[in-house]
Amino acid sequence: MADVPSQGVQEPFDLIRLSLSERVFVKLRGDRQLTGVLHAYDGHMNLIMSDVEETIMIVEPVEGAPEGEGIVRAVKRNLDMLFVRGDGVILVSPPSRT
Amino acid sequence: MSSLQGYVDRRVLLILQDGRTIVGMLAGFDQRSSVVLSNSTERIYSADEGVEEVPLGLYLVKGDMIMLVGEIDAEEDEKIDLSELRADPMVPIRY
């Protein structure tokens, strides 16, 4: 382990470490997702992000439509500096390199 | 775990994770934020009726069940006419 270079992805959290100070995509429980600049994280996937845009997917039931189906509406919100509790985090995705 | 320290022997409002609200005197707590309330009553909110108060007496609530503990300002609380207050119950915690 001592010779492993500090860069490069050896384990999942390395991927998040290399995304520090970059814009990341975060998928959360409750049909929520965030994009924002990542500044801090810990082993629980608690995050601190800035310049965050939150998108909430809300399914509005339509009369006559089967249970669980309806019109999906996206509600967006902007937040300057945000702590995100790790228990709601499903995935953290680094910025696309394209 | 200093956070509940100041609330001992004070009248508090307890909101549970399922949305129930209970008021009572905070008799004690532990490091997992389980609490014991004395002289407690549940306040049952409803959109089309006033608040119903159900006496519970001495009550222990496990920490996992707690959403929030608030210190009640007695003066402010007396100003509220619970029988005239209409409100949906507090929304339970989902995620």
Place this chain on the structure above:
Amino acid sequence: MLIFSVFKTLTDQEVTVELKNDLCIKGTLKSVDQFLNIRLDAIQVLDEARHPHMMAVKNCFIRGSVVRYVQLPTSAVDTQLLEDATRREAMNQNKR
């Protein structure tokens, strides 16, 4: 421990705590503990008309496990310092 330390530096700052039932409570951060339980003073419930339950409550203890977000004052957060501290903690974690 890192996030706990960050919150400790934010005591006496105005924050907005959003719970997992969408309830938003704004107030002055008085203390946090290792579980990220939060003590708020001078609280104000957003959309109080819908949530009159806490009208007589001026300060409260919020259980860490019910928190979804905490909105922080941008000016009180040194992002460079945060990133350095996070990298340092990640290194220490790897050594163990």
